[in-house]
Amino acid sequence: MDFSFTEEQEFFRSQVKDVVDRMIRPKTQEIDESNKFPRDLWNEFAALGYLGLRHPEEYGGLDMDVITSMVFYEEMARGSCGFCMAVTMQILMGTYFVGRFGSEEIKQRVLVPAIKGEKIGTICFTEDQSGSDLAGTRTTAVQKDGGWVLNGRKMWITNGPICDFCTVLAQTNPGSRMEGLSFFLVEKGTPGFSTGQDLNKLGSRGSITGELIFDNVFVPDENLLGDGPGNGVKYTTDILNEVRVMTGLNACAIADEAIKDAGRYANERVAFGKPISKFQLIRSKFAKHWAWHEAARLFCYEAAWMIQEGKPCGSEAMLSKMFATEMCMSAVDEASRIYGGNSFAMEYSQQRFLRDARFLLFGGGCHEVLQNALGAAYLRKI
Numbered sequence: 001m002d003f004s005f006t007e008e009q010e011f012f013r014s015q016v017k018d019v020v021d022r023m024i025r026p027k028t029q030e031i032d033e034s035n036k037f038p039r040d041l042w043n044e045f046a047a048l049g050y051l052g053l054r055h056p057e058e059y060g061g062l063d064m065d066v067i068t069s070m071v072f073y074e075e076m077a078r079g080s081c082g083f084c085m086a087v088t089m090q091i092l093m094g095t096y097f098v099g100r101f102g103s104e105e106i107k108q109r110v111l112v113p114a115i116k117g118e119k120i121g122t123i124c125f126t127e128d129q130s131g132s133d134l135a136g137t138r139t140t141a142v143q144k145d146g147g148w149v150l151n152g153r154k155m156w157i158t159n160g161p162i163c164d165f166c167t168v169l170a171q172t173n174p175g176s177r178m179e180g181l182s183f184f185l186v187e188k189g190t191p192g193f194s195t196g197q198d199l200n201k202l203g204s205r206g207s208i209t210g211e212l213i214f215d216n217v218f219v220p221d222e223n224l225l226g227d228g229p230g231n232g233v234k235y236t237t238d239i240l241n242e243v244r245v246m247t248g249l250n251a252c253a254i255a256d257e258a259i260k261d262a263g264r265y266a267n268e269r270v271a272f273g274k275p276i277s278k279f280q281l282i283r284s285k286f287a288k289h290w291a292w293h294e295a296a297r298l299f300c301y302e303a304a305w306m307i308q309e310g311k312p313c314g315s316e317a318m319l320s321k322m323f324a325t326e327m328c329m330s331a332v333d334e335a336s337r338i339y340g341g342n343s344f345a346m347e348y349s350q351q352r353f354l355r356d357a358r359f360l361l362f363g364g365g366c367h368e369v370l371q372n373a374l375g376a377a378y379l380r381k382i
């Protein structure tokens with residue numbers, strides 16, 4: 001067993017940390033308050049090459065391994081959760097299907113500019129009436145004259161209102177539920193494709209989230225991504241493991257930031273004649289979250305290692321995401337208690353940690369749904 005990062009990974013972490021400290025953190029509050037997508041920051045960031053973290057070098061990517069990419073996601077969440085969401089959408093779900101299944105022509109037209117940050121991508125699963133229940137997808141794709149005609153609406157789409165292309169989950173065989181689902185590439189400017197409402201979100205602000213509308217949108221056959229039709233859901237498994245572990249490490253970073261910030265506050269804030277950090281009940285919160293944070297982080301990196309080694313790890317990815325996110329919920333709650341009334345003041349970061357952390361409960365799967373699958377998996381294996 002070896003629990004250490006390589007020298008290259010440590011060096012990469014220090015580079016990303018430096019970028020986050022210099023470029024993102026000075027703008028964190030402004031991004032959160034304005035809820036505007038920081039396009040200038042995006043362009044500067046794209047120039048560093050990070051948007052191609054997991055894509056091959058021949059398309060302009062960095063072709064990084066899974067564990068090193070997790071180091072990146074962990075450090076990114078220390079800056080702005082909203083900006084981190086926009087960036088990680090571009091790196092993972094937003095470009096994954098195009099990178100894996102797109103024709104060479106699609107890769108040159110869509111993936112190469114996406115890696116340069118010139119085009120913004122996203123993934124569209126969720127609809128108004130169906131989030132966890134993908135089989136409830138009502139967006140349809142009907143085969144016609146060398147292509148497919150898409151009709152439907154997608155909701156809660158990260159980067160949606162500003163996207164140049166999207167990967168859309170649609171039903172190709174109504175009545176067949178999961179077995180009829182497929183992914184299609186739709187690009188901005190295609191007749192019938194438009195954006196609906198932007199959503200004013202509680203947290204992760206600065207990533208623009210909203211509705212996308214498909215009204216008789218025709219796409220050619222090559223825009224059906226993957227063998228199909230009907231194989232969409234099976235392809236999500238590999239990338240969902242990465243998304244879940246990434247979400248867990250985002251949670252670890254937010255928890256760590258919140259608890260450290262509360263620690264500095266506890267050393268300064270005086271009550272009953274001494275710093276509140278001298279009280280045992282306050283100290284116990286740090287001890288507990290030190291342990292939980294270490295455990296969650298180790299679990300996430302273990303799951304990342306399993307992905308990298310090609311080991312089956314669907315359960316480990318879900319477990320580590322769920323554990324890290326629940327740990328984060330507890331950490332941001334306890335950290336805000338340490339701040340007392342000041343946790344309510346918008347000038348301190350604690351209120352933002354509380355709001356941002358809540359998205360992680362849904363991203364990569366709601367915990368109630370994950371527990372259904374995990375409980376069944378556990379009972380099968382004992």
Ligand SMILES: Cc1cc2nc3c(=O)[nH]c(=O)nc-3n(C[C@H](O)[C@H](O)[C@H](O)COP(=O)(O)OP(=O)(O)OC[C@H]3O[C@@H](n4cnc5c(N)ncnc54)[C@H](O)[C@@H]3O)c2cc1C
Pocket residue numbers: 122123124125126129130131132133155156157158159201204209359362363364365366367368369372
């Ligand atoms: C900020 C943000 C960004 C997002 N970005 C994207 C995006 O880019 N693309 C995209 O496609 N989606 C996106 N989503 C949507 C997200 O994926 C969904 O919110 C998530 O899948 C949950 O679906 P839902 O909100 O419809 O909740 P529902 O599925 O309606 O669930 C509601 C509640 O019921 C519970 N529940 C549901 N089914 C079961 C069950 N079988 N057993 C027990 N409990 C159950 C859930 O756990 C939850 O507590 C985003 C959401 C947010 C908040």
